[in-house]
Amino acid sequence: MLSFIKEALTIGEGATGLLTGSTSAIKGVMDLVRKPNPDLSEIKALAAEAIDKLLEAKTAQMAMQDALLKLQDEQKKRDRFQAEAQRYVLTKTDMGGFVYALRPDQARGEQEHYLCTSCFEAEVKSMLQPVNFNTLGCTRCGEKVFKSDGRDNGARVARRGLSTRYDILNPYGDDD
Protein backbone atom coordinates (compact mmCIF):
# COMPACT_ATOMS: atom_id res chain seq x y z
CA MET A 1 0.00 0.00 0.00
CA LEU A 2 2.71 2.48 1.03
CA SER A 3 4.79 1.60 -2.00
CA PHE A 4 1.82 2.45 -4.23
CA ILE A 5 1.50 5.87 -2.59
CA LYS A 6 5.25 6.52 -2.88
CA GLU A 7 5.17 5.54 -6.54
CA ALA A 8 2.27 7.88 -7.27
CA LEU A 9 3.96 10.76 -5.40
CA THR A 10 7.29 10.27 -7.20
CA ILE A 11 5.61 10.23 -10.58
CA GLY A 12 3.55 13.25 -9.56
CA GLU A 13 6.65 15.23 -8.63
CA GLY A 14 8.23 14.31 -11.99
CA ALA A 15 5.13 15.41 -13.90
CA THR A 16 4.99 18.72 -12.04
CA GLY A 17 8.65 19.43 -12.82
CA LEU A 18 8.12 18.60 -16.49
CA LEU A 19 5.05 20.84 -16.68
CA THR A 20 6.94 23.72 -15.07
CA GLY A 21 9.73 23.21 -17.65
CA SER A 22 7.35 23.18 -20.61
CA THR A 23 5.47 26.22 -19.29
CA SER A 24 8.65 28.30 -19.14
CA ALA A 25 9.67 27.04 -22.62
CA ILE A 26 6.30 28.13 -24.02
CA LYS A 27 6.67 31.50 -22.27
CA GLY A 28 10.09 31.81 -23.94
CA VAL A 29 8.52 31.13 -27.36
CA MET A 30 5.87 33.81 -26.72
CA ASP A 31 8.54 36.34 -25.71
CA LEU A 32 10.46 35.63 -28.94
CA VAL A 33 7.32 35.93 -31.11
CA ARG A 34 6.47 39.34 -29.57
CA LYS A 35 9.90 40.78 -30.48
CA PRO A 36 9.92 43.37 -33.32
CA ASN A 37 12.06 41.19 -35.59
CA PRO A 38 11.52 37.63 -34.39
CA ASP A 39 14.26 35.10 -35.16
CA LEU A 40 12.37 32.22 -36.75
CA SER A 41 15.04 29.53 -36.19
CA GLU A 42 15.29 30.47 -32.51
CA ILE A 43 11.49 30.28 -32.20
CA LYS A 44 11.46 26.87 -33.92
CA ALA A 45 14.12 25.46 -31.60
CA LEU A 46 12.40 26.71 -28.49
CA ALA A 47 8.97 25.53 -29.70
CA ALA A 48 10.38 22.05 -30.36
CA GLU A 49 11.79 22.02 -26.83
CA ALA A 50 8.44 23.09 -25.38
CA ILE A 51 6.62 20.33 -27.30
CA ASP A 52 9.13 17.69 -26.13
CA LYS A 53 8.65 18.78 -22.54
CA LEU A 54 4.86 18.78 -22.87
CA LEU A 55 4.92 15.24 -24.31
CA GLU A 56 7.13 14.07 -21.45
CA ALA A 57 4.79 15.71 -18.95
CA LYS A 58 1.83 14.02 -20.64
CA THR A 59 3.52 10.61 -20.35
CA ALA A 60 4.34 11.25 -16.70
CA GLN A 61 0.77 12.36 -16.07
CA MET A 62 -0.55 9.13 -17.62
CA ALA A 63 1.81 7.08 -15.45
CA MET A 64 0.58 8.99 -12.43
CA GLN A 65 -3.02 8.26 -13.38
CA ASP A 66 -2.16 4.54 -13.67
CA ALA A 67 -0.49 4.59 -10.27
CA LEU A 68 -3.48 6.33 -8.71
CA LEU A 69 -5.90 3.85 -10.26
CA LYS A 70 -3.81 0.99 -8.89
CA LEU A 71 -3.89 2.66 -5.49
CA GLN A 72 -7.65 3.07 -5.70
CA ASP A 73 -8.10 -0.60 -6.67
CA GLU A 74 -5.91 -1.68 -3.79
CA GLN A 75 -7.91 0.44 -1.36
CA LYS A 76 -11.21 -0.93 -2.70
CA LYS A 77 -9.94 -4.48 -2.31
CA ARG A 78 -8.90 -3.78 1.28
CA ASP A 79 -12.22 -2.15 2.12
CA ARG A 80 -14.09 -5.09 0.63
CA PHE A 81 -12.03 -7.55 2.64
CA GLN A 82 -12.41 -5.56 5.86
CA ALA A 83 -16.19 -5.50 5.42
CA GLU A 84 -16.22 -9.26 4.80
CA ALA A 85 -13.81 -9.94 7.68
CA GLN A 86 -16.36 -8.50 10.15
CA ARG A 87 -18.61 -11.46 9.37
CA TYR A 88 -16.13 -14.03 10.74
CA VAL A 89 -14.73 -14.86 14.13
CA LEU A 90 -11.55 -16.74 15.03
CA THR A 91 -12.67 -20.09 16.38
CA LYS A 92 -10.96 -23.19 17.74
CA THR A 93 -12.31 -26.38 16.22
CA ASP A 94 -13.30 -29.38 18.33
CA MET A 95 -9.95 -30.90 17.33
CA GLY A 96 -7.85 -27.89 18.30
CA GLY A 97 -7.38 -26.31 14.88
CA PHE A 98 -8.01 -22.63 14.23
CA VAL A 99 -10.40 -21.33 11.61
CA TYR A 100 -12.36 -18.18 10.94
CA ALA A 101 -15.98 -19.22 11.28
CA LEU A 102 -18.93 -17.38 9.79
CA ARG A 103 -20.84 -15.65 12.61
CA PRO A 104 -24.34 -17.10 12.78
CA ASP A 105 -25.83 -13.59 12.98
CA GLN A 106 -23.92 -12.66 9.81
CA ALA A 107 -24.87 -15.69 7.75
CA ARG A 108 -27.20 -13.77 5.38
CA GLY A 109 -28.52 -17.07 4.10
CA GLU A 110 -25.08 -18.61 3.56
CA GLN A 111 -24.27 -22.11 4.77
CA GLU A 112 -22.01 -22.39 7.78
CA HIS A 113 -18.41 -22.37 6.55
CA TYR A 114 -14.83 -21.70 7.61
CA LEU A 115 -11.96 -19.62 6.27
CA CYS A 116 -8.23 -20.34 6.30
CA THR A 117 -6.46 -18.30 9.01
CA SER A 118 -3.20 -17.95 7.03
CA CYS A 119 -5.00 -16.58 3.99
CA PHE A 120 -7.17 -14.40 6.23
CA GLU A 121 -4.02 -12.74 7.64
CA ALA A 122 -3.00 -12.01 4.05
CA GLU A 123 -6.44 -10.38 3.58
CA VAL A 124 -7.67 -13.12 1.29
CA LYS A 125 -10.94 -14.93 1.88
CA SER A 126 -10.24 -18.59 1.21
CA MET A 127 -12.84 -21.18 2.12
CA LEU A 128 -11.76 -24.42 3.76
CA GLN A 129 -13.03 -27.61 2.12
CA PRO A 130 -13.12 -31.17 3.45
CA VAL A 131 -10.02 -32.93 2.08
CA ASN A 132 -9.91 -35.99 4.27
CA PHE A 133 -11.51 -37.64 7.24
CA ASN A 134 -11.82 -34.95 9.95
CA THR A 135 -9.62 -32.62 7.91
CA LEU A 136 -10.33 -29.34 6.18
CA GLY A 137 -7.89 -27.96 3.64
CA CYS A 138 -7.21 -24.59 2.02
CA THR A 139 -7.06 -24.85 -1.77
CA ARG A 140 -5.09 -21.60 -1.93
CA CYS A 141 -2.19 -22.18 0.50
CA GLY A 142 -2.57 -25.91 1.23
CA GLU A 143 -3.01 -25.43 4.99
CA LYS A 144 -4.78 -28.31 6.75
CA VAL A 145 -7.01 -27.97 9.82
CA PHE A 146 -8.39 -30.78 11.93
CA LYS A 147 -12.08 -30.60 12.55
CA SER A 148 -14.36 -33.53 13.13
CA ASP A 149 -16.69 -33.91 10.19
CA GLY A 150 -19.41 -35.57 12.24
CA ARG A 151 -19.33 -38.91 10.44
CA ASP A 152 -17.99 -40.70 13.50
CA ASN A 153 -20.25 -38.79 15.89
CA GLY A 154 -23.22 -39.40 13.64
CA ALA A 155 -22.87 -43.16 13.99
CA ARG A 156 -22.60 -42.95 17.76
CA VAL A 157 -25.51 -40.56 18.05
CA ALA A 158 -27.65 -42.87 15.97
CA ARG A 159 -26.77 -45.80 18.21
CA ARG A 160 -27.49 -43.82 21.34
CA GLY A 161 -30.79 -42.82 19.85
CA LEU A 162 -30.27 -39.08 20.27
CA SER A 163 -32.47 -36.73 18.31
CA THR A 164 -30.51 -36.02 15.11
CA ARG A 165 -27.01 -35.83 13.69
CA TYR A 166 -27.81 -32.27 12.92
CA ASP A 167 -27.28 -31.12 16.52
CA ILE A 168 -23.68 -32.19 16.42
CA LEU A 169 -23.01 -30.99 12.90
CA ASN A 170 -24.36 -27.60 13.81
CA PRO A 171 -22.66 -26.53 17.06
CA TYR A 172 -24.20 -23.05 16.97
CA GLY A 173 -27.71 -24.42 17.01
CA ASP A 174 -30.35 -23.01 14.76
CA ASP A 175 -33.17 -20.67 15.66
CA ASP A 176 -35.70 -22.24 13.38
Ligand SMILES: [Zn+2]
Ligand atom coordinates in the same frame (compact mmCIF):
# COMPACT_ATOMS: atom_id res chain seq x y z
ZN1 LIG B 1 -4.98 -20.66 3.03
